[in-house]
Amino acid sequence: MTESETATGGRPTLESVAELAGVSRATASRVVNGGAGVRAVLREKVERAVAELGYVPNLAARTLVTRRNRAIGVVVAEPEARFFSDPFFAQHLRGISRELAAADNQMVLLLAEDERDHERIGRYLAGGHVDGVLLFSLHRSDPTPETAQRLGLPFVIGGRPGWPGAESDRDLVYVDNDNRGGARLAVQHLRSLGRTRIATITGPLDQTSSIDRLDGYRDLFPHGDGDLIAVGDFTADGGIRAMTELLTRRPDLDAVFAASDAMASGAIRVLRAAGRRVPEDVAVVGFDDVESIAAWTEPRLTTVRQEIEEMGRLMTRLLLRRLNDPEASAPSSVIIPTGLVVRESA
């Protein structure tokens, strides 16, 4: 055991590796970082020393000089409780994790619930501990994108940001599911089934995903009937309320496109309670393809599937690319295709 090894509280340093290998710290460093330009003899010596000592680089020291953390922050503004209750959250994280692991980067999870959290997160980002940021559930009032921009921290947003001008802001790179296209898919499917009086239950209209899904519906009904549109809130209870409303307004409806599976399950419940058969009398299509709901309604739910994990992966890839090549022009936003999963309800 060498002198310098014991000095750092047991953990070997590059210095001790170099000493054991009989080379300089610089050479040891070269080997640890790929070994380019080091003779094979020395390289092997160093590698043996590394193995023997169980040397692991101290990243704090490395970060201090390279100014690279090999870590990215994932900021989730939580008040959108939906993000939490649905399995989306876990799937996103899994996608991010996989992509990050492949690039040997770490994920720092930052959950924001209130104003103070945003401040704390701002400070953290300013502290320079992450090389980039992934942002979810953006609100207009969310200060994080601005903070990141000011700090020169690359970031990628999950879901289309909704405030005015966001769309045209080239700095706002986002990844989103094709909500609008998915909605069109759903409605087209209902039409192909011969349905003509197709209603829709929307999500809360201050969220872009709701708006886009409604827009997709409207694409097929340019001169649509407002009575066939009811506003929900993505929850099953909201679906119940909206369906009840629709049923009184338009008892003749023969299909419903609900902008979430939870709302669809609520709607089905109401329909059956009202004596309508699903799908015979009223066909129902949902959105999300949440396994625990879609596979468990009676009848099983026809719905629009979105690739949540892929979304996480893509966001991460976009961000990493940007980190590795800061000079490159900002990548453009990406829309991930959605697909229809036909089961029994339509």
Added chain:
Amino acid sequence: MTESETATGGRPTLESVAELAGVSRATASRVVNGGAGVRAVLREKVERAVAELGYVPNLAARTLVTRRNRAIGVVVAEPEARFFSDPFFAQHLRGISRELAAADNQMVLLLAEDERDHERIGRYLAGGHVDGVLLFSLHRSDPTPETAQRLGLPFVIGGRPGWPGAESDRDLVYVDNDNRGGARLAVQHLRSLGRTRIATITGPLDQTSSIDRLDGYRDLFPHGDGDLIAVGDFTADGGIRAMTELLTRRPDLDAVFAASDAMASGAIRVLRAAGRRVPEDVAVVGFDDVESIAAWTEPRLTTVRQEIEEMGRLMTRLLLRRLNDPEASAPSSVIIPTGLVVRESA
């Protein structure tokens, strides 16, 4: 703008703060870290300089000398896919996040899927980037606890570890829900309803939560009938299979305690399909109190509630306490009480 400020790529350093305030770096550092032992005049000068420059300490540098990261790792071994699909994951993280935020610590999320991930995580932990570790979904084969122990990294486990000897290992601090007590609660409730032929559907018996829930059931039937016990897998499909099995073995059963809400929902489906009324003919109690299931079965599910978020918080608090006072004796493990939520199914 001072010389040293521009040197670091725009971000002000302690040096530049000191310069602007007209004090030494040491004094500036003191102020930034609480300001004890600094005259008010100087303190204010420094504080103004900090505000003016927008100074934020570089944690890499700080970590390098203090050997404290103000970050903890959360390691989730994912193969237990349940952790991901259920809302548990998000709730745990939220609890952890809240507690960590209060202590101004960060959370590094480490998801493990395969062998390589465990290696990567081992390396990461060895890198000394986190001060402690929270471990979930522990398998016997999981090398992480051992790694942490070897590295002297304090850790706290979520859920009772199951391998032989784990229980008596004083170093293995864990936090768990009172699975056994919750199961007893459920069965007692069924008994109080006058039910006598109470069956149970267990989870996979290689998980301690399953075992503990089964043990709770057995506590009330010391000489129980093996025919009344069916092994499930925590999923709704598993519940269907197990219930079908139970119904053929013991058509006379009048109550079922399912070790998860998902299994309970499957069981209810089978029971109704078999013409049994719930709860009149067969009373059903679940476990978990997963909102999206328990509130949506028909009839609504009576179930055992567990405080997931509290579990995350508690684990975090235990870990932080340990970090702040490494000399203190290892805290003992904690069991969080569960409670019965009576709805309609029993």
Added chain:
DNA sequence: CCGGTTTCTGAGAGCGCTCTCGGGGCGGGG
């Protein structure tokens, strides 16, 4: 007004690493 405390402050070392820069060794061309 002076010596002894006590309180503050600044100089400087050092955390572990990367990276530049220059020197030494070696080969090849003149």
Added chain:
DNA sequence: CCCCGCCCCGAGAGCGCTCTCAGAAACCGG
């Protein structure tokens, strides 16, 4: 045989911070 160029390697500076240590300043009692 000499010189030039190339390839490796090591010395050393420096990343931004904390913390010890010693000296300066302020304070007190006599």
